[in-house]
Amino acid sequence: MPGDVLIRQLEYLVALGRERHFGRAAAACHVSQPTLSAAIRKLESELDAVIVLRGRRFEGFTDEGERVLGWAHRILAERDALYTDLDRMRGGxxxxxxxxxxxxxxxxxxxxxxxxxxxxxxxxxxxxxxxxxxxxxxxxxxxxxxxxxxxxxxxxxxxxxxxxxxERYLLLLREDDPQAENDVVTWEAAAQLRLCALPPSMRNRRILDATMAAVGERLAPVVEADSVDGLYAHVAARRLASIVAHTWLHAFGVPAGMCARPLAEIRPRxxxxxxxxxxxxxxxxxxxxxxxxxxxxxxxxxxxxxx
Structure with a gap:
Protein backbone atom coordinates (compact mmCIF):
# COMPACT_ATOMS: atom_id res chain seq x y z
CA MET A 1 0.00 0.00 0.00
CA PRO A 2 1.50 3.40 -1.01
CA GLY A 3 2.36 5.77 1.80
CA ASP A 4 1.32 9.37 2.30
CA VAL A 5 2.51 11.87 -0.33
CA LEU A 6 3.51 15.26 1.07
CA ILE A 7 2.95 18.56 -0.71
CA ARG A 8 6.61 19.44 -0.15
CA GLN A 9 7.69 16.34 -2.08
CA LEU A 10 5.54 17.40 -5.01
CA GLU A 11 6.98 20.92 -4.89
CA TYR A 12 10.49 19.47 -5.08
CA LEU A 13 9.49 17.28 -8.02
CA VAL A 14 7.97 20.21 -9.93
CA ALA A 15 11.11 22.26 -9.29
CA LEU A 16 13.23 19.41 -10.66
CA GLY A 17 11.00 19.20 -13.72
CA ARG A 18 11.42 22.91 -14.30
CA GLU A 19 15.16 23.19 -13.64
CA ARG A 20 16.23 19.77 -15.04
CA HIS A 21 19.08 19.81 -12.53
CA PHE A 22 19.18 18.65 -8.89
CA GLY A 23 21.36 21.49 -7.66
CA ARG A 24 19.33 24.25 -9.31
CA ALA A 25 16.06 22.67 -8.17
CA ALA A 26 17.32 22.52 -4.59
CA ALA A 27 18.42 26.16 -4.74
CA ALA A 28 15.01 27.18 -6.10
CA CYS A 29 13.36 25.41 -3.17
CA HIS A 30 15.86 26.87 -0.64
CA VAL A 31 17.01 23.44 0.56
CA SER A 32 20.20 21.41 0.19
CA GLN A 33 20.59 19.05 -2.73
CA PRO A 34 20.70 15.97 -0.43
CA THR A 35 17.41 17.09 1.16
CA LEU A 36 15.71 17.40 -2.22
CA SER A 37 17.12 14.10 -3.50
CA ALA A 38 16.06 12.27 -0.35
CA ALA A 39 12.53 13.68 -0.56
CA ILE A 40 12.15 12.51 -4.15
CA ARG A 41 13.50 9.06 -3.29
CA LYS A 42 10.98 8.89 -0.46
CA LEU A 43 8.24 9.87 -2.93
CA GLU A 44 9.35 7.04 -5.22
CA SER A 45 9.19 4.62 -2.30
CA GLU A 46 5.73 5.78 -1.26
CA LEU A 47 4.37 5.50 -4.79
CA ASP A 48 6.28 2.29 -5.50
CA ALA A 49 7.47 3.78 -8.79
CA VAL A 50 10.78 4.91 -10.26
CA ILE A 51 10.28 8.57 -11.14
CA VAL A 52 13.74 9.90 -12.03
CA LEU A 53 16.33 8.53 -14.44
CA ARG A 54 19.59 8.83 -12.54
CA GLY A 55 23.17 8.67 -13.75
CA ARG A 56 25.99 10.93 -12.73
CA ARG A 57 23.44 13.75 -13.11
CA PHE A 58 19.73 14.22 -13.78
CA GLU A 59 18.82 12.40 -17.02
CA GLY A 60 15.08 12.95 -17.17
CA PHE A 61 11.94 11.18 -15.98
CA THR A 62 10.64 7.67 -16.55
CA ASP A 63 7.21 7.28 -18.19
CA GLU A 64 5.71 6.85 -14.72
CA GLY A 65 7.71 9.87 -13.58
CA GLU A 66 6.22 12.05 -16.32
CA ARG A 67 2.76 10.95 -15.21
CA VAL A 68 3.55 11.74 -11.57
CA LEU A 69 4.96 15.13 -12.57
CA GLY A 70 1.72 15.96 -14.37
CA TRP A 71 -0.29 15.06 -11.28
CA ALA A 72 2.09 17.10 -9.13
CA HIS A 73 1.41 20.20 -11.23
CA ARG A 74 -2.32 19.57 -10.98
CA ILE A 75 -2.36 18.96 -7.21
CA LEU A 76 -0.28 22.07 -6.47
CA ALA A 77 -2.53 24.14 -8.73
CA GLU A 78 -5.58 22.90 -6.83
CA ARG A 79 -3.86 23.74 -3.53
CA ASP A 80 -3.22 27.29 -4.77
CA ALA A 81 -6.81 27.55 -6.01
CA LEU A 82 -8.05 26.63 -2.53
CA TYR A 83 -6.07 29.46 -0.96
CA THR A 84 -7.24 31.88 -3.67
CA ASP A 85 -10.88 30.95 -3.16
CA LEU A 86 -10.65 31.43 0.60
CA ASP A 87 -8.92 34.81 0.16
CA ARG A 88 -11.65 35.93 -2.22
CA MET A 89 -14.34 34.98 0.32
CA ARG A 90 -12.56 36.94 3.04
CA GLY A 91 -12.28 40.20 1.15
CA GLY A 92 -11.41 39.95 -2.52
CA GLU A 167 -2.93 42.44 -35.69
CA ARG A 168 -1.95 44.60 -38.62
CA TYR A 169 1.52 45.52 -39.74
CA LEU A 170 3.35 48.79 -40.18
CA LEU A 171 6.80 49.55 -41.51
CA LEU A 172 8.97 51.77 -39.33
CA LEU A 173 11.56 53.48 -41.51
CA ARG A 174 13.64 56.61 -41.75
CA GLU A 175 11.76 59.77 -42.63
CA ASP A 176 14.19 60.44 -45.50
CA ASP A 177 13.77 56.96 -47.03
CA PRO A 178 12.11 57.12 -50.49
CA GLN A 179 9.52 54.57 -49.34
CA ALA A 180 8.32 57.08 -46.73
CA GLU A 181 6.67 59.04 -49.54
CA ASN A 182 4.18 56.19 -50.09
CA ASP A 183 0.88 55.98 -48.23
CA VAL A 184 1.17 52.18 -48.32
CA VAL A 185 4.43 50.22 -48.68
CA THR A 186 4.65 46.85 -50.42
CA TRP A 187 6.20 43.85 -48.75
CA GLU A 188 8.58 43.54 -51.70
CA ALA A 189 9.89 47.04 -51.00
CA ALA A 190 10.16 46.37 -47.28
CA ALA A 191 12.28 43.28 -47.94
CA GLN A 192 14.98 45.43 -49.51
CA LEU A 193 15.55 47.55 -46.38
CA ARG A 194 18.00 47.00 -43.54
CA LEU A 195 15.62 45.45 -41.04
CA CYS A 196 15.59 44.28 -37.46
CA ALA A 197 13.10 41.59 -36.48
CA LEU A 198 12.17 39.00 -33.87
CA PRO A 199 13.89 35.58 -34.25
CA PRO A 200 12.21 32.61 -36.05
CA SER A 201 11.35 31.00 -32.71
CA MET A 202 8.66 33.67 -32.34
CA ARG A 203 5.25 33.15 -33.95
CA ASN A 204 5.19 36.75 -35.21
CA ARG A 205 8.40 36.18 -37.14
CA ARG A 206 6.98 33.01 -38.69
CA ILE A 207 3.94 35.00 -39.82
CA LEU A 208 6.16 37.66 -41.37
CA ASP A 209 8.29 34.99 -43.06
CA ALA A 210 5.18 33.39 -44.56
CA THR A 211 3.91 36.75 -45.82
CA MET A 212 7.26 37.53 -47.44
CA ALA A 213 7.30 34.10 -49.06
CA ALA A 214 3.81 34.75 -50.46
CA VAL A 215 5.20 37.67 -52.49
CA GLY A 216 8.35 35.81 -53.50
CA GLU A 217 10.66 37.54 -51.03
CA ARG A 218 12.68 36.47 -48.00
CA LEU A 219 12.95 38.32 -44.71
CA ALA A 220 16.67 38.64 -43.97
CA PRO A 221 17.11 41.03 -41.01
CA VAL A 222 20.54 42.40 -40.17
CA VAL A 223 19.63 42.28 -36.46
CA GLU A 224 17.39 39.86 -34.56
CA ALA A 225 16.18 40.60 -31.02
CA ASP A 226 13.89 38.45 -28.88
CA SER A 227 11.91 41.35 -27.41
CA VAL A 228 10.03 44.37 -28.70
CA ASP A 229 12.23 46.50 -26.43
CA GLY A 230 15.27 45.18 -28.28
CA LEU A 231 13.74 46.07 -31.62
CA TYR A 232 12.84 49.55 -30.39
CA ALA A 233 16.42 50.15 -29.24
CA HIS A 234 17.76 49.35 -32.71
CA VAL A 235 15.11 51.38 -34.50
CA ALA A 236 15.74 54.37 -32.23
CA ALA A 237 19.54 54.20 -31.97
CA ARG A 238 20.61 52.73 -35.31
CA ARG A 239 17.53 53.83 -37.25
CA LEU A 240 17.06 50.39 -38.71
CA ALA A 241 13.72 49.67 -40.31
CA SER A 242 11.35 47.15 -38.75
CA ILE A 243 8.01 45.53 -39.53
CA VAL A 244 5.95 45.95 -36.38
CA ALA A 245 2.47 45.18 -35.13
CA HIS A 246 0.22 48.21 -34.70
CA THR A 247 0.31 47.65 -30.92
CA TRP A 248 3.80 49.19 -31.06
CA LEU A 249 2.36 52.67 -31.59
CA HIS A 250 0.09 52.38 -28.54
CA ALA A 251 3.07 51.75 -26.26
CA PHE A 252 6.10 53.36 -27.90
CA GLY A 253 5.03 55.81 -30.56
CA VAL A 254 7.53 56.51 -33.35
CA PRO A 255 11.20 57.29 -32.57
CA ALA A 256 12.61 60.64 -33.66
CA GLY A 257 13.70 60.68 -37.29
CA MET A 258 11.49 57.69 -38.14
CA CYS A 259 7.99 57.34 -39.53
CA ALA A 260 5.37 54.59 -39.74
CA ARG A 261 3.70 53.49 -42.96
CA PRO A 262 1.05 50.77 -43.38
CA LEU A 263 2.11 47.65 -45.25
CA ALA A 264 -0.12 46.30 -47.99
CA GLU A 265 -2.61 43.80 -46.58
CA ILE A 266 -2.23 40.64 -48.65
CA ARG A 267 -3.33 38.13 -46.02
CA PRO A 268 -6.04 38.16 -43.32
CA ARG A 269 -5.02 39.95 -40.13
Missing part, protein backbone atom coordinates in the same frame (compact mmCIF):
# COMPACT_ATOMS: atom_id res chain seq x y z
CA UNK A 93 -9.01 38.30 -4.92
CA UNK A 94 -5.43 38.65 -3.64
CA UNK A 95 -3.63 36.17 -5.89
CA UNK A 96 -1.02 36.99 -8.53
CA UNK A 97 -2.34 36.62 -12.07
CA UNK A 98 0.41 35.00 -14.12
CA UNK A 99 0.15 36.01 -17.79
CA UNK A 100 2.44 34.94 -20.62
CA UNK A 101 2.28 37.18 -23.70
CA UNK A 102 3.89 37.01 -27.11
CA UNK A 103 6.33 39.93 -27.55
CA UNK A 104 4.14 41.84 -30.03
CA UNK A 105 1.24 41.71 -27.55
CA UNK A 106 3.23 43.04 -24.59
CA UNK A 107 2.36 46.67 -25.52
CA UNK A 108 -1.34 45.74 -25.27
CA UNK A 109 -1.12 44.12 -21.84
CA UNK A 110 -1.49 47.38 -19.84
CA UNK A 111 -5.04 47.59 -21.18
CA UNK A 112 -5.72 44.15 -19.67
CA UNK A 113 -3.96 44.76 -16.37
CA UNK A 114 -5.71 48.12 -15.92
CA UNK A 115 -9.13 46.47 -16.25
CA UNK A 116 -8.08 43.58 -14.01
CA UNK A 117 -6.66 45.91 -11.34
CA UNK A 118 -9.78 48.06 -11.25
CA UNK A 119 -11.97 45.00 -10.74
CA UNK A 120 -9.55 43.28 -8.32
CA UNK A 121 -7.64 46.00 -6.43
CA UNK A 122 -5.98 43.57 -3.99
CA UNK A 123 -4.62 41.28 -6.72
CA UNK A 124 -1.24 41.46 -8.44
CA UNK A 125 -0.11 40.67 -11.99
CA UNK A 126 3.09 39.15 -13.37
CA UNK A 127 3.68 39.46 -17.14
CA UNK A 128 6.27 37.43 -19.04
CA UNK A 129 7.18 37.85 -22.70
CA UNK A 130 7.26 34.33 -24.13
CA UNK A 131 7.11 32.53 -27.48
CA UNK A 132 3.67 31.12 -28.27
CA UNK A 133 4.89 27.53 -27.83
CA UNK A 134 6.28 28.30 -24.38
CA UNK A 135 2.96 29.85 -23.39
CA UNK A 136 1.25 26.60 -24.41
CA UNK A 137 3.68 24.51 -22.35
CA UNK A 138 3.37 26.64 -19.24
CA UNK A 139 -0.42 26.67 -19.39
CA UNK A 140 -0.38 22.88 -19.59
CA UNK A 141 1.95 22.65 -16.60
CA UNK A 142 -0.10 25.10 -14.47
CA UNK A 143 2.72 27.68 -14.50
CA UNK A 144 0.53 30.37 -16.11
CA UNK A 145 -3.06 31.43 -15.53
CA UNK A 146 -3.53 32.87 -19.01
CA UNK A 147 -1.77 33.60 -22.27
CA UNK A 148 -2.05 36.45 -24.75
CA UNK A 149 -1.17 34.87 -28.06
CA UNK A 150 -2.28 34.20 -31.62
CA UNK A 151 -5.56 32.35 -32.08
CA UNK A 152 -4.68 30.08 -34.98
CA UNK A 153 -3.76 26.50 -35.77
CA UNK A 154 -0.91 26.69 -33.22
CA UNK A 155 -3.25 27.59 -30.36
CA UNK A 156 -3.12 24.71 -27.88
CA UNK A 157 -6.18 22.46 -27.59
CA UNK A 158 -8.07 22.39 -24.33
CA UNK A 159 -8.20 26.18 -23.97
CA UNK A 160 -10.93 28.81 -23.89
CA UNK A 161 -10.33 31.79 -26.17
CA UNK A 162 -11.41 35.43 -26.14
CA UNK A 163 -10.48 37.55 -29.16
CA UNK A 164 -8.77 40.82 -28.20
CA UNK A 165 -7.74 42.37 -31.52
CA UNK A 166 -6.58 41.68 -35.05
CA UNK A 270 -3.85 37.49 -37.46
CA UNK A 271 -6.14 37.30 -34.45
CA UNK A 272 -4.63 37.81 -30.98
CA UNK A 273 -6.59 36.76 -27.94
CA UNK A 274 -6.58 35.68 -24.32
CA UNK A 275 -6.42 31.94 -23.73
CA UNK A 276 -7.01 30.11 -20.46
CA UNK A 277 -7.12 26.40 -19.63
CA UNK A 278 -10.58 24.90 -20.15
CA UNK A 279 -10.71 22.94 -16.91
CA UNK A 280 -13.38 21.96 -14.39
CA UNK A 281 -13.34 23.49 -11.89
CA UNK A 282 -12.07 26.59 -13.67
CA UNK A 283 -9.18 28.61 -12.27
CA UNK A 284 -10.53 31.55 -10.26
CA UNK A 285 -7.78 33.85 -11.54
CA UNK A 286 -8.30 32.73 -15.14
CA UNK A 287 -12.04 33.36 -14.84
CA UNK A 288 -11.37 36.83 -13.45
CA UNK A 289 -9.15 37.64 -16.45
CA UNK A 290 -11.75 36.35 -18.90
CA UNK A 291 -14.43 38.43 -17.21
CA UNK A 292 -12.53 41.72 -17.55
CA UNK A 293 -11.54 41.33 -21.22
CA UNK A 294 -14.86 40.02 -22.50
CA UNK A 295 -16.57 42.91 -24.26
CA UNK A 296 -13.80 45.37 -23.36
CA UNK A 297 -13.19 46.36 -27.02
CA UNK A 298 -9.43 46.40 -26.60
CA UNK A 299 -9.03 46.29 -30.39
CA UNK A 300 -10.69 49.68 -30.80
CA UNK A 301 -8.48 51.26 -28.17
CA UNK A 302 -5.34 49.95 -29.89
CA UNK A 303 -6.52 51.26 -33.27
CA UNK A 304 -6.88 54.76 -31.83
CA UNK A 305 -3.08 55.03 -31.67
CA UNK A 306 -2.67 54.35 -35.40
CA UNK A 307 -2.77 57.48 -37.61
Missing amino acids: LTATARIGAIPTAIPATPLITDLFGRRNPLARVRIEALPSREISRRLTEFELDAGVTYLDDETPPGTRRVELYR PVVGLIVPDRVPASIVAEALVDVVTGADIGRRLEEAVP
Whole structure:
Protein backbone atom coordinates (compact mmCIF):
# COMPACT_ATOMS: atom_id res chain seq x y z
CA MET A 1 0.00 0.00 0.00
CA PRO A 2 1.50 3.40 -1.01
CA GLY A 3 2.36 5.77 1.80
CA ASP A 4 1.32 9.37 2.30
CA VAL A 5 2.51 11.87 -0.33
CA LEU A 6 3.51 15.26 1.07
CA ILE A 7 2.95 18.56 -0.71
CA ARG A 8 6.61 19.44 -0.15
CA GLN A 9 7.69 16.34 -2.08
CA LEU A 10 5.54 17.40 -5.01
CA GLU A 11 6.98 20.92 -4.89
CA TYR A 12 10.49 19.47 -5.08
CA LEU A 13 9.49 17.28 -8.02
CA VAL A 14 7.97 20.21 -9.93
CA ALA A 15 11.11 22.26 -9.29
CA LEU A 16 13.23 19.41 -10.66
CA GLY A 17 11.00 19.20 -13.72
CA ARG A 18 11.42 22.91 -14.30
CA GLU A 19 15.16 23.19 -13.64
CA ARG A 20 16.23 19.77 -15.04
CA HIS A 21 19.08 19.81 -12.53
CA PHE A 22 19.18 18.65 -8.89
CA GLY A 23 21.36 21.49 -7.66
CA ARG A 24 19.33 24.25 -9.31
CA ALA A 25 16.06 22.67 -8.17
CA ALA A 26 17.32 22.52 -4.59
CA ALA A 27 18.42 26.16 -4.74
CA ALA A 28 15.01 27.18 -6.10
CA CYS A 29 13.36 25.41 -3.17
CA HIS A 30 15.86 26.87 -0.64
CA VAL A 31 17.01 23.44 0.56
CA SER A 32 20.20 21.41 0.19
CA GLN A 33 20.59 19.05 -2.73
CA PRO A 34 20.70 15.97 -0.43
CA THR A 35 17.41 17.09 1.16
CA LEU A 36 15.71 17.40 -2.22
CA SER A 37 17.12 14.10 -3.50
CA ALA A 38 16.06 12.27 -0.35
CA ALA A 39 12.53 13.68 -0.56
CA ILE A 40 12.15 12.51 -4.15
CA ARG A 41 13.50 9.06 -3.29
CA LYS A 42 10.98 8.89 -0.46
CA LEU A 43 8.24 9.87 -2.93
CA GLU A 44 9.35 7.04 -5.22
CA SER A 45 9.19 4.62 -2.30
CA GLU A 46 5.73 5.78 -1.26
CA LEU A 47 4.37 5.50 -4.79
CA ASP A 48 6.28 2.29 -5.50
CA ALA A 49 7.47 3.78 -8.79
CA VAL A 50 10.78 4.91 -10.26
CA ILE A 51 10.28 8.57 -11.14
CA VAL A 52 13.74 9.90 -12.03
CA LEU A 53 16.33 8.53 -14.44
CA ARG A 54 19.59 8.83 -12.54
CA GLY A 55 23.17 8.67 -13.75
CA ARG A 56 25.99 10.93 -12.73
CA ARG A 57 23.44 13.75 -13.11
CA PHE A 58 19.73 14.22 -13.78
CA GLU A 59 18.82 12.40 -17.02
CA GLY A 60 15.08 12.95 -17.17
CA PHE A 61 11.94 11.18 -15.98
CA THR A 62 10.64 7.67 -16.55
CA ASP A 63 7.21 7.28 -18.19
CA GLU A 64 5.71 6.85 -14.72
CA GLY A 65 7.71 9.87 -13.58
CA GLU A 66 6.22 12.05 -16.32
CA ARG A 67 2.76 10.95 -15.21
CA VAL A 68 3.55 11.74 -11.57
CA LEU A 69 4.96 15.13 -12.57
CA GLY A 70 1.72 15.96 -14.37
CA TRP A 71 -0.29 15.06 -11.28
CA ALA A 72 2.09 17.10 -9.13
CA HIS A 73 1.41 20.20 -11.23
CA ARG A 74 -2.32 19.57 -10.98
CA ILE A 75 -2.36 18.96 -7.21
CA LEU A 76 -0.28 22.07 -6.47
CA ALA A 77 -2.53 24.14 -8.73
CA GLU A 78 -5.58 22.90 -6.83
CA ARG A 79 -3.86 23.74 -3.53
CA ASP A 80 -3.22 27.29 -4.77
CA ALA A 81 -6.81 27.55 -6.01
CA LEU A 82 -8.05 26.63 -2.53
CA TYR A 83 -6.07 29.46 -0.96
CA THR A 84 -7.24 31.88 -3.67
CA ASP A 85 -10.88 30.95 -3.16
CA LEU A 86 -10.65 31.43 0.60
CA ASP A 87 -8.92 34.81 0.16
CA ARG A 88 -11.65 35.93 -2.22
CA MET A 89 -14.34 34.98 0.32
CA ARG A 90 -12.56 36.94 3.04
CA GLY A 91 -12.28 40.20 1.15
CA GLY A 92 -11.41 39.95 -2.52
CA LEU A 93 -9.01 38.30 -4.92
CA THR A 94 -5.43 38.65 -3.64
CA ALA A 95 -3.63 36.17 -5.89
CA THR A 96 -1.02 36.99 -8.53
CA ALA A 97 -2.34 36.62 -12.07
CA ARG A 98 0.41 35.00 -14.12
CA ILE A 99 0.15 36.01 -17.79
CA GLY A 100 2.44 34.94 -20.62
CA ALA A 101 2.28 37.18 -23.70
CA ILE A 102 3.89 37.01 -27.11
CA PRO A 103 6.33 39.93 -27.55
CA THR A 104 4.14 41.84 -30.03
CA ALA A 105 1.24 41.71 -27.55
CA ILE A 106 3.23 43.04 -24.59
CA PRO A 107 2.36 46.67 -25.52
CA ALA A 108 -1.34 45.74 -25.27
CA THR A 109 -1.12 44.12 -21.84
CA PRO A 110 -1.49 47.38 -19.84
CA LEU A 111 -5.04 47.59 -21.18
CA ILE A 112 -5.72 44.15 -19.67
CA THR A 113 -3.96 44.76 -16.37
CA ASP A 114 -5.71 48.12 -15.92
CA LEU A 115 -9.13 46.47 -16.25
CA PHE A 116 -8.08 43.58 -14.01
CA GLY A 117 -6.66 45.91 -11.34
CA ARG A 118 -9.78 48.06 -11.25
CA ARG A 119 -11.97 45.00 -10.74
CA ASN A 120 -9.55 43.28 -8.32
CA PRO A 121 -7.64 46.00 -6.43
CA LEU A 122 -5.98 43.57 -3.99
CA ALA A 123 -4.62 41.28 -6.72
CA ARG A 124 -1.24 41.46 -8.44
CA VAL A 125 -0.11 40.67 -11.99
CA ARG A 126 3.09 39.15 -13.37
CA ILE A 127 3.68 39.46 -17.14
CA GLU A 128 6.27 37.43 -19.04
CA ALA A 129 7.18 37.85 -22.70
CA LEU A 130 7.26 34.33 -24.13
CA PRO A 131 7.11 32.53 -27.48
CA SER A 132 3.67 31.12 -28.27
CA ARG A 133 4.89 27.53 -27.83
CA GLU A 134 6.28 28.30 -24.38
CA ILE A 135 2.96 29.85 -23.39
CA SER A 136 1.25 26.60 -24.41
CA ARG A 137 3.68 24.51 -22.35
CA ARG A 138 3.37 26.64 -19.24
CA LEU A 139 -0.42 26.67 -19.39
CA THR A 140 -0.38 22.88 -19.59
CA GLU A 141 1.95 22.65 -16.60
CA PHE A 142 -0.10 25.10 -14.47
CA GLU A 143 2.72 27.68 -14.50
CA LEU A 144 0.53 30.37 -16.11
CA ASP A 145 -3.06 31.43 -15.53
CA ALA A 146 -3.53 32.87 -19.01
CA GLY A 147 -1.77 33.60 -22.27
CA VAL A 148 -2.05 36.45 -24.75
CA THR A 149 -1.17 34.87 -28.06
CA TYR A 150 -2.28 34.20 -31.62
CA LEU A 151 -5.56 32.35 -32.08
CA ASP A 152 -4.68 30.08 -34.98
CA ASP A 153 -3.76 26.50 -35.77
CA GLU A 154 -0.91 26.69 -33.22
CA THR A 155 -3.25 27.59 -30.36
CA PRO A 156 -3.12 24.71 -27.88
CA PRO A 157 -6.18 22.46 -27.59
CA GLY A 158 -8.07 22.39 -24.33
CA THR A 159 -8.20 26.18 -23.97
CA ARG A 160 -10.93 28.81 -23.89
CA ARG A 161 -10.33 31.79 -26.17
CA VAL A 162 -11.41 35.43 -26.14
CA GLU A 163 -10.48 37.55 -29.16
CA LEU A 164 -8.77 40.82 -28.20
CA TYR A 165 -7.74 42.37 -31.52
CA ARG A 166 -6.58 41.68 -35.05
CA GLU A 167 -2.93 42.44 -35.69
CA ARG A 168 -1.95 44.60 -38.62
CA TYR A 169 1.52 45.52 -39.74
CA LEU A 170 3.35 48.79 -40.18
CA LEU A 171 6.80 49.55 -41.51
CA LEU A 172 8.97 51.77 -39.33
CA LEU A 173 11.56 53.48 -41.51
CA ARG A 174 13.64 56.61 -41.75
CA GLU A 175 11.76 59.77 -42.63
CA ASP A 176 14.19 60.44 -45.50
CA ASP A 177 13.77 56.96 -47.03
CA PRO A 178 12.11 57.12 -50.49
CA GLN A 179 9.52 54.57 -49.34
CA ALA A 180 8.32 57.08 -46.73
CA GLU A 181 6.67 59.04 -49.54
CA ASN A 182 4.18 56.19 -50.09
CA ASP A 183 0.88 55.98 -48.23
CA VAL A 184 1.17 52.18 -48.32
CA VAL A 185 4.43 50.22 -48.68
CA THR A 186 4.65 46.85 -50.42
CA TRP A 187 6.20 43.85 -48.75
CA GLU A 188 8.58 43.54 -51.70
CA ALA A 189 9.89 47.04 -51.00
CA ALA A 190 10.16 46.37 -47.28
CA ALA A 191 12.28 43.28 -47.94
CA GLN A 192 14.98 45.43 -49.51
CA LEU A 193 15.55 47.55 -46.38
CA ARG A 194 18.00 47.00 -43.54
CA LEU A 195 15.62 45.45 -41.04
CA CYS A 196 15.59 44.28 -37.46
CA ALA A 197 13.10 41.59 -36.48
CA LEU A 198 12.17 39.00 -33.87
CA PRO A 199 13.89 35.58 -34.25
CA PRO A 200 12.21 32.61 -36.05
CA SER A 201 11.35 31.00 -32.71
CA MET A 202 8.66 33.67 -32.34
CA ARG A 203 5.25 33.15 -33.95
CA ASN A 204 5.19 36.75 -35.21
CA ARG A 205 8.40 36.18 -37.14
CA ARG A 206 6.98 33.01 -38.69
CA ILE A 207 3.94 35.00 -39.82
CA LEU A 208 6.16 37.66 -41.37
CA ASP A 209 8.29 34.99 -43.06
CA ALA A 210 5.18 33.39 -44.56
CA THR A 211 3.91 36.75 -45.82
CA MET A 212 7.26 37.53 -47.44
CA ALA A 213 7.30 34.10 -49.06
CA ALA A 214 3.81 34.75 -50.46
CA VAL A 215 5.20 37.67 -52.49
CA GLY A 216 8.35 35.81 -53.50
CA GLU A 217 10.66 37.54 -51.03
CA ARG A 218 12.68 36.47 -48.00
CA LEU A 219 12.95 38.32 -44.71
CA ALA A 220 16.67 38.64 -43.97
CA PRO A 221 17.11 41.03 -41.01
CA VAL A 222 20.54 42.40 -40.17
CA VAL A 223 19.63 42.28 -36.46
CA GLU A 224 17.39 39.86 -34.56
CA ALA A 225 16.18 40.60 -31.02
CA ASP A 226 13.89 38.45 -28.88
CA SER A 227 11.91 41.35 -27.41
CA VAL A 228 10.03 44.37 -28.70
CA ASP A 229 12.23 46.50 -26.43
CA GLY A 230 15.27 45.18 -28.28
CA LEU A 231 13.74 46.07 -31.62
CA TYR A 232 12.84 49.55 -30.39
CA ALA A 233 16.42 50.15 -29.24
CA HIS A 234 17.76 49.35 -32.71
CA VAL A 235 15.11 51.38 -34.50
CA ALA A 236 15.74 54.37 -32.23
CA ALA A 237 19.54 54.20 -31.97
CA ARG A 238 20.61 52.73 -35.31
CA ARG A 239 17.53 53.83 -37.25
CA LEU A 240 17.06 50.39 -38.71
CA ALA A 241 13.72 49.67 -40.31
CA SER A 242 11.35 47.15 -38.75
CA ILE A 243 8.01 45.53 -39.53
CA VAL A 244 5.95 45.95 -36.38
CA ALA A 245 2.47 45.18 -35.13
CA HIS A 246 0.22 48.21 -34.70
CA THR A 247 0.31 47.65 -30.92
CA TRP A 248 3.80 49.19 -31.06
CA LEU A 249 2.36 52.67 -31.59
CA HIS A 250 0.09 52.38 -28.54
CA ALA A 251 3.07 51.75 -26.26
CA PHE A 252 6.10 53.36 -27.90
CA GLY A 253 5.03 55.81 -30.56
CA VAL A 254 7.53 56.51 -33.35
CA PRO A 255 11.20 57.29 -32.57
CA ALA A 256 12.61 60.64 -33.66
CA GLY A 257 13.70 60.68 -37.29
CA MET A 258 11.49 57.69 -38.14
CA CYS A 259 7.99 57.34 -39.53
CA ALA A 260 5.37 54.59 -39.74
CA ARG A 261 3.70 53.49 -42.96
CA PRO A 262 1.05 50.77 -43.38
CA LEU A 263 2.11 47.65 -45.25
CA ALA A 264 -0.12 46.30 -47.99
CA GLU A 265 -2.61 43.80 -46.58
CA ILE A 266 -2.23 40.64 -48.65
CA ARG A 267 -3.33 38.13 -46.02
CA PRO A 268 -6.04 38.16 -43.32
CA ARG A 269 -5.02 39.95 -40.13
CA PRO A 270 -3.85 37.49 -37.46
CA VAL A 271 -6.14 37.30 -34.45
CA VAL A 272 -4.63 37.81 -30.98
CA GLY A 273 -6.59 36.76 -27.94
CA LEU A 274 -6.58 35.68 -24.32
CA ILE A 275 -6.42 31.94 -23.73
CA VAL A 276 -7.01 30.11 -20.46
CA PRO A 277 -7.12 26.40 -19.63
CA ASP A 278 -10.58 24.90 -20.15
CA ARG A 279 -10.71 22.94 -16.91
CA VAL A 280 -13.38 21.96 -14.39
CA PRO A 281 -13.34 23.49 -11.89
CA ALA A 282 -12.07 26.59 -13.67
CA SER A 283 -9.18 28.61 -12.27
CA ILE A 284 -10.53 31.55 -10.26
CA VAL A 285 -7.78 33.85 -11.54
CA ALA A 286 -8.30 32.73 -15.14
CA GLU A 287 -12.04 33.36 -14.84
CA ALA A 288 -11.37 36.83 -13.45
CA LEU A 289 -9.15 37.64 -16.45
CA VAL A 290 -11.75 36.35 -18.90
CA ASP A 291 -14.43 38.43 -17.21
CA VAL A 292 -12.53 41.72 -17.55
CA VAL A 293 -11.54 41.33 -21.22
CA THR A 294 -14.86 40.02 -22.50
CA GLY A 295 -16.57 42.91 -24.26
CA ALA A 296 -13.80 45.37 -23.36
CA ASP A 297 -13.19 46.36 -27.02
CA ILE A 298 -9.43 46.40 -26.60
CA GLY A 299 -9.03 46.29 -30.39
CA ARG A 300 -10.69 49.68 -30.80
CA ARG A 301 -8.48 51.26 -28.17
CA LEU A 302 -5.34 49.95 -29.89
CA GLU A 303 -6.52 51.26 -33.27
CA GLU A 304 -6.88 54.76 -31.83
CA ALA A 305 -3.08 55.03 -31.67
CA VAL A 306 -2.67 54.35 -35.40
CA PRO A 307 -2.77 57.48 -37.61
